[in-house]
Amino acid sequence: MSSREELLKKIVDLLKTLPQERLKHYASFKDVQIKRFSSSEMSSVSENDLKLQYISLRDLVNDKYKNYYTLDDKLLRPKGNPEYYNRIMADIRGEKKETIFSAFRTVVFGK
Structure with a gap:
């Protein structure tokens, strides 16, 4: 070979x-x-x-x-929106489904 x-x-x-x-x-x-x-x-x-x-x-x-290039907590949990990455990863894993009203609330209020 x-x-x-x-x-x-x-x-x-x-x-x-x-x-x-x-x-x-x-x-x-x-x-x-x-x-x-x-x-x-x-x-x-x-x-x-x-x-x-x-x-x-x-x-x-x-x-x-x-x-x-490890990421520290300052990048993973920014002060402005600390749950942003957790919410994205939960959505990718399919753990939590948002209803139309909770999605609307997230878009309007950012929470």
Whole structure:
């Protein structure tokens, strides 16, 4: 097995470790990239480019930049609207549904 094939296998294995996306999109990043790296189109990509893509994907999977640039409480809970990010994350997770009246109140009063 050549080093190109090994790199492609490593990249596909790393992509499979990515979690499922919480929000449903038209196309999933994980699925599209697995299909891309599994196809025969990758024969034209140089080995150096594959190494760089493997390194960047490894950093993405390991949350390198999330851990390097940690957010403090001052950014996550601003004084003007301290529940803003909590409300967005609850909406993404589907924990709490707003009624039309509570949504209107949120838009008008910002609470």
